[in-house]
Amino acid sequence: MRMRPHNCQRDYKILMLGLDSSGKTTILYKLYSKPLVRLIPNTAFNIEALHTPQGEHLTIWDISGQSRVNWQFYVHGNIALVFVVDSTDYGRVSEAKEALWWIFEGHKEEMKGTLMVLVYANKQDQPNAMTVDEIKDELDVENLPRGRNGRHRRWHVQGASALMDVGLWEGVDWLCAQIKDTRNPRLQS
Ligand SMILES: Nc1nc2c(ncn2[C@@H]2O[C@H](COP(=O)(O)OP(=O)(O)OP(=O)(O)O)[C@@H](O)[C@H]2O)c(=O)[nH]1
Ligand SMILES: [Mg+2]
Numbered sequence: 391m392r393m394r395p396h397n398c399q400r401d402y403k404i405l406m407l408g409l410d411s412s413g414k415t416t417i418l419y420k421l422y423s424k425p426l427v428r429l430i431p432n433t434a435f436n437i438e439a440l441h442t443p444q445g446e447h448l449t450i451w452d453i454s455g456q457s458r459v460n461w462q463f464y465v466h467g468n469i470a471l472v473f474v475v476d477s478t479d480y481g482r483v484s485e486a487k488e489a490l491w492w493i494f495e496g497h498k499e500e501m502k503g504t505l506m507v508l509v510y511a512n513k514q515d516q517p518n519a520m521t522v523d524e525i526k527d528e529l530d531v532e533n534l535p536r537g538r539n540g541r542h543r544r545w546h547v548q549g550a551s552a553l554m555d556v557g558l559w560e561g562v563d564w565l566c567a568q569i570k571d572t573r574n575p576r577l578q579s
Contacts, residue, residue, distance in 0.1 A: 405453070406450055406473075408455055414452045418450060434460060435454060438452070465501055470568070473493075473509045473510070477511045477521075477549075478519050494534055508546050511548065513553070529547075
């Protein structure tokens with residue numbers, strides 16, 4: 391059975407980035423290929439809004455990885471970054487790391503409110519895929535710069551196969567749990 395986010399109650403903007411061909415659009419398509427789906431396609435990006443039966447609302451912006459320069463136009467105002475990696479692409483994993491770090495280091499002001507990083511280690515259906523731990527180490531996710539007021543950014547590397555529809559909702563559910571935590575006054579800093 392699919393896991394669905396069950397604890398998001400407001401509108402949240404979420405940015406999905408990653409190198410070209412990592413699987414972003416496939417992930418988006420799989421996540422929203424349900425009766426709840428509302429699709430707003432565009433040439434450079436896709437936006438999908440999910441309304442769950444409980445009234446939760448996530449808006450995910452899927453930006454093409456082909457021209458990374460364009461990413462700068464979308465980095466502002468996202469509560470979370472979803473970064474997608476092709477786990478089979480050993481030749482470009484260092485480029486993926488460089489891209490991930492550039493998002494944060496090159497856009498400190500715009501990204502300061504982005505408190506969560508969900509990495510999809512995608513294409514796990516392939517036998518030669520790097521593991522979740524390998525992707526975590528290759529991207530050095532643990533050491534990403536801190537957010538607003540030096541606040542620790544929460545991160546999670548989720549093994550996934552967009553093709554087989556595996557791991558995607560687990561990632562979304564993690565995001566929703568983190569978003570819920572940010573509303574918890576005890577955890578505000
Ligand atoms: N084996 C496998 N292939 C996948 C998976 N996810 C995506 N693909 C394939 O990877 C290719 C690229 O997928 P896209 O979703 O178009 O990649 P993208 O990240 O949106 O690429 P850009 O829009 O160019 O930035 C397609 O041929 C997909 O079928 C997966 O989990 N496993
Ligand atoms: Mg795409």
